[in-house]
Amino acid sequence: MSDTVTITVAEAINLSMTILRRTGLSEAQCDAVSDVVVRTQIDDCHSHGLYRLLGCVHSIAVGRINKTAEPKLSDMAPGIVRVDADHGFSSLAYRAGIDAVVAKARVQGLAALAINNCYHFSALWPEVEPLADQGLAAIALTPSHSWVAPAGGTQPVFGTNPFAFAWPRPGQHPFVFDFATSATARGEIELHRRAGKPIADGLALDDKGSPTTDPTEALKGAMLTFGGHKGSALSTMVELLAGPLIGDMLSIESKADDAQIGASPLHGELILVFDPESFLAGALGENLARAELLFDAITGQGARLPSQRRYEARERNQRGGLTIPAALFGELLELAGLAPASGTFRQTA
């Protein structure tokens, strides 16, 4: 028996929708969440792919998610759109606000989408990449739960606080990066724990504040930021801009609010959208070409662009299907109410 299973994209969407519908989540949320889960899986972001459905279902099961959340949009200023996610998942709130912030950015030159009161569970690149596909540049930030110690400290204060950026490249995939300001993603530590493998040095402290490579100890202690005091500074900025600036919780507040239930972080998210055409007046084409000089200088010496591996995975997996661990597939089938060994899944997909 193989320890992996390969399913098609359509099967993955069907599986995700089936799992989420069984929880009573509204159809609009099922659709928005499944879209992100499957897109991340297609790009081989395993820690944010189908695996995340386990966390989603748990967050719903413990009663933290508003299953019938209806995001509410407000116009805060000529450059600011706010969406109150109504304690649902962030993906639906993003859908509710994205057209409004794009319209504002095209008029104002730049604009901000502030999402409040949302449960986040996804990567940020699926939120900025579509903006670059529309010719815009974008930054996205969000705190999470306080799992990460500041440089020079030992106690968790920051979330994994991802920072994502996208830049349009006409005729090809955008330049996109999305990294945790923690030294690694928490999902990666969880995957190591599940696999019984140690994590690398320099990623985490145990609950006594000593360095550890044991994923279980790391999850009880504190993760470290990437890049020492610089990563720590950047993580502080993510807290401030996607927390207090938009009237939402810090990672320490979100963690306290969770009260050990272990649900997805409840918090805010900030997306900044830049319209190159407004900045450049008539000089858009020549400056997009100038950006290509930069990419050529990077790839021309054999270095990779941050999104390159994802795009390669996307092409491969859209053709060849999505390969996930058999154990995970079994858990997902169970959540979907389908017996793992019966073959029912293939028939219903």
Added chain:
Amino acid sequence: MSDTVTITVAEAINLSMTILRRTGLSEAQCDAVSDVVVRTQIDDCHSHGLYRLLGCVHSIAVGRINKTAEPKLSDMAPGIVRVDADHGFSSLAYRAGIDAVVAKARVQGLAALAINNCYHFSALWPEVEPLADQGLAAIALTPSHSWVAPAGGTQPVFGTNPFAFAWPRPGQHPFVFDFATSATARGEIELHRRAGKPIADGLALDDKGSPTTDPTEALKGAMLTFGGHKGSALSTMVELLAGPLIGDMLSIESKADDAQIGASPLHGELILVFDPESFLAGALGENLARAELLFDAITGQGARLPSQRRYEARERNQRGGLTIPAALFGELLELAGLAPASGTFRQTA
């Protein structure tokens, strides 16, 4: 004979003004540049303090700086102010545009100041800190000269590409950070070269692409980014946002334009200004208080905030004076046309 010299702030300003005036730089530029040089020196940013006057004078002497530059302001969009620095130093262009971008941010919620065609030589924190003093949050970015290799590469592509951020703290100094996305500041490597000291591991490659701790080899080869591929990604973003987005040069273009003359980088700078009041409507006070919870959680465990050392230096040096190496003081006196040993400086200061 002591190997350091201590002068007052007034003496430092006088010395800087005397040096710059002798080059024929316009009074407005002398004033804007001296203000930044002395403020950075007061904060013990030695690599960006009085030492930088040597580079300024060199850049002027080789004919690269427009000594009578008159920055020109244009309104690009409701959220965008552009200042053409007219090939003068960035500091005067900043002065020309800053009120306009603040006014826009207060109406739009956020706004961008794009400075083009400027010669930069300073740290970025002196540009964002005054914005936080006015109750605003701000980000500043600028490319420089291509001295830094991308993660996975060996050839210089990026500048040292600083990233600065400021957040207002009513009643106390703002939270401010300003870091190079290179593993160290180029000025630090230059100071090590002057002092005949090796640099740390992991900061640079020689011109064959091999790791080096020799500052002279490092200056001929390529610096590395901080934080591996994440720092490299962030540096790419700085290039794109403060280069092509605002119609200005990449670090590789700026370096080529310099044609080995060794002047300050000619390039663009992007400053993003956020008005917390627009984002928060009536909830400003409680959210500024919420930000303090974050700072307390960091400092409460004995970790430092990034700007803490600078503020301590500021208080100490404003009282006790500015201490610089005697050799540097000698060079500055010479540039000022004052004999090093004559005591003339003290009399004229």
